[in-house]
Amino acid sequence: MSGVIRLVTEVPGPKSRALLARRAQAVPRGVPAVTPIAVVQADGAVVTDADGNRLIDFGGGIGVVNTGHRHPSVVAAVRAQLDRFAHVCFPVSTYEPYVALAERLNQVTPGSHAKRTFLLNSGAEAVENAVKVARAFTGRQAVVCFEHGFHGRTNLALALTSKVMPYKKGFGPFAPEIYRIPFPYCYRCGEADGQADRRTGGRCCMASRERLEQIFASTVDPDSVAAIIMELELGEGGFVPAPKEYVDALAAFARDHGILFIADEIQTGFGRTGKLFACEHYGLVPDIIITAKSLAGGLPLAAVTGRAEILEAPQPGGLGGTYGGNPLACAAALAVLEAMEAEQLPARAARMGDRIRARFCQWATRHACIGDVRGLGAMIGMELVQDRQSKTPDKMLTVRLQAAALERGVILLSSGTYGNTVRVLAPLSISDEIMDEGLNAVEEALDAVVPSRP
Ligand SMILES: Cc1ncc(COP(=O)(O)O)c(C=O)c1O
Known part of the structure; x- marks a missing residue:
């Protein structure tokens, strides 16, 4: 098996679910849990959860680990x-x-x-x-x-x-x-x-x-x-x-x-x-x-x-x-x-951004729900809408896409006043191979949650 994503249980698995249940009894709901996974290890752009699932981190702890998790x-x-x-x-x-x-x-x-x-x-x-x-x-x-x-x-x-x-x-x-x-x-x-x-x-x-x-x-x-x-x-x-x-x-x-x-x-x-x-x-x-x-x-x-x-x-x-x-x-x-x-990470971010943008724009040719693709360097977002005419924000689709990406081994974040922009905040140290593997999983998730237009 090639690639870094390794899913050995459904996501979230039983150990993540158990910790989230304890969390719900100990921590107020006001502190959000954007994903339902419990993390035990993180290296570079890869996160391992309590059940031994290995996921690609496109969130980077909300843009905190640009140099990657646990940079040596x-x-x-x-x-x-x-x-x-x-x-x-x-x-x-x-x-x-x-x-x-x-x-x-x-x-x-x-x-x-x-x-x-x-x-x-x-x-x-x-x-x-x-x-x-x-x-x-x-x-x-x-x-x-x-x-x-x-x-x-x-x-x-x-x-x-x-x-x-x-x-x-x-x-x-x-x-x-x-x-x-x-x-x-x-x-x-x-x-x-x-x-x-x-x-x-x-x-x-x-x-x-x-x-x-x-x-x-x-x-x-x-x-x-x-x-x-x-x-x-x-x-x-x-x-x-x-x-x-x-x-x-x-x-x-x-x-x-x-x-x-x-x-x-x-x-x-x-x-x-x-x-x-x-x-x-x-x-x-x-x-x-x-x-x-x-x-x-x-x-x-x-x-x-x-x-x-x-x-x-x-x-x-x-x-x-x-x-x-x-x-x-x-x-x-x-x-x-x-x-x-x-490591010339800013220059790397510029190249990474081109790669992400190209994929998002390619998806937009098949999916009318992608209303806009934008951003500087690797700070790329994709705004999801009900249709391109009305530009009505599609928050539910965004939530479904995030869940489908997680099921396929990618932590994906959203943002926006209307909660309908998918954003990538992956570590800038991520290799092209891992980035592509993550993007492939997100593409698969997108195809699963929204039917393609001919
Ligand atoms: C642009 C901007 N300003 C301020 C903050 C607040 O930072 P912190 O959560 O560390 O208080 C954030 C956090 O997301 C941010 O994105």
Whole structure:
């Protein structure tokens, strides 16, 4: 038998089901279980479940293991650090891995200006802190975010997050002074009859100073805005890349109004889009860039990096936390950044993206339920619809496809405000053979859940 997928029971098997039953009695249902499997081992792009089934991981722990599960140099770096110390608290005593990582992030993030970086535990915490810093620097309170955006689950991050169900429902009141503007989601653009649809070669209809001024005129005074926070390609919002001309127009608008540009690169970051950061596709140098997820290859770590004068605005003691920049996570992140460079993972992501896109587009010729295929580099999504005319999102089909893929040995994630975008977040270190094996299984799953059109 060739290939890495090995299914020795139905998926989920009895041992996974037993642990999920225990979980249901011990853990609240609010914490989702996207797949019904229990994992006992993960290496590279392959996950082994409690029943001994081997599956290909197209989810990467939601975009966290771009360097692959248990990358050998990440494991070695964490072990070596653990032999020295696991925690002293950076605000109490300084240690080199934190400083080295800050230096490295200052160097690899866009822009050659003087920068500072501080470290936190999660993406949401980085989002909150970026906003704190922006407010401290500008002396302004308002923050502008986007429809379909996702920035985390803490209170301020939730206020910035767009999707109501399941993230926001019942959890208000949310932080004030947050203003939401439309994201340039060309496939579903309500303006100009969707004439801006990228595939028709149209220009984004929101990409002009006049249109931005109109939008702000009924939203918030731009001169009271501390920052705009944006995912250049929506992650949880359905893998929608913003058109370059829109980002150009927005960045110029922000600059002219003294508004800081915060790029949330938590999901787009670390090679996923074919560049180390999505900003690089846009020639954008953000004032603040926030990273997390793949930064530390599986250990919890997040960073806020930005212009030195902005990051120096908060008073001593205003930033930090007990665990932020934990030494084990810093050691892991330094190894991740080395591996990214040594293995040229951003370039690999670009090639991988071409491969995935070609397959998705090929499937679209047979399946009218594939409404759109899009994304930068390996951050490719496929939006499923009931029909191409109405573009009605088909969430149920997406759920069925995920289940059918899992039955065939592939962990597949969805995203999108309407839950109808299939997204690939496989480790960038995955071989072409394993990627093809996974794609073959997803194709088989697609053929099983939706009949082909002649
Ligand atoms: C773009 C973006 N921002 C923020 C977050 C929140 O990160 P965390 O779950 O680590 O708090 C996420 C998580 O998916 C994300 O994709």
